[in-house]
Amino acid sequence: MIRLRDGSVGLRFTILYTGVFLMSGIGLLALTFLLAGGGGASAPAGRQPPAGGRLGEMHQQVRHLQEQLAEVNAQHSRQLLVGSLLALTVMAVVSVLVGRVLARRVLRPLRVITEATRRISADNLDQRLGVSGPADEVKDLADTIDGLLGRLEASFAAQRRFVANASHELRTPLATMRASVDVAVAKPGVAPQTLALGDRLRTQLDRVDQLLDGFLVLARARHGALAGAAEVDVARLVAQAVSDRSAGIAARRLSVTEDLRDGMPIRGDAALLSRMVGNVVDNAVVHNEEDGWIRVETFREGTEVRLVVQTGGRVLDQRDVDRLAQPFERLGVDRTGSENGSGLGLSIVAAIAAAHGGRLELLARPEGGLRVSIALPYVPVPAEVRS
Structure with missing residues (x-):
């Protein structure tokens, strides 16, 4: 069951429906009570009957019957009022439930549109809502969103x-x-x-x-769509990237510590993943200090494979580090000691990781330096393959 959140359109619709029902019920109850004679009937005032005789006894009996009838009417009015209030209370509860059901039913097309729109991203702009039904305001909204998606797809x-x-x-x-x-x-x-x-x-x-x-x-x-997706071992990509950059590592006199665990494949474009790992290692080599250090490790964490590259250096501001995943963002030449970088390295890493269902995390180490972590979905290896 979908709950109506505070301040939502569904909650406001339910409150409005219940309020209108209660006002109508209270008005109908007041009209019924007035037409029924108010709080009851009282014995009509007339002339004093004769003090004695048979005629006086008859008048006394008539007056007694009128008083009994007035009491019965008053009791009936009270019962009618209590019963009406009880019925109004019960119907108020029913109106809340009915209003809630109606609100969900009326807003169901909007929820469908919202969920479908959330599933559409820059990678699948070719999808459309395709809402069918009468030409009402909801279909006009869906058609407008479809037109917007079409224009966005053409623009991308x-x-x-x-x-x-x-x-x-x-x-x-x-x-x-x-x-x-x-x-x-x-x-x-x-x-x-x-x-x-x-x-x-x-x-x-x-x-x-x-x-x-x-x-x-x-x-x-x-x-772009991922072409030729295959199972790739991240540890092998890291080992190859470090080996290919051995000359640069030796030139800057960097000490490299590797903790690479095999048997943790991921699925994706091998060329893009190789470029992603190479950019991370390049970033650790180029943006490092002389006689510095690099620690590279791969491990499995739940349903993800993680590649973590850490470097030493001065203490960095986390707000500046958060911008590094954007194109052409740097921490300054004073950190890199070189202007050979294009400013696209980590933005490419973030884009490739996102294209494979993963994410890039950048953390300024409290003791100084940078921690680059990439999380990618783990691909389980079947038992017959492992054996």
């Missing part, structure tokens, strides 16, 4: 196409510029200033290329 699709097309189209002039720089610096007798300028241009072109690649991955993770 146009945004995805723009990001993908722009990123692909920009790669051609970037490749041309990189080739031109290589040709210019490869000529004999090039001045040292030209060589230095060529190196700076190559660095900037590489950054733009990485930025475009980040845009493509972010657009795919946020709004």
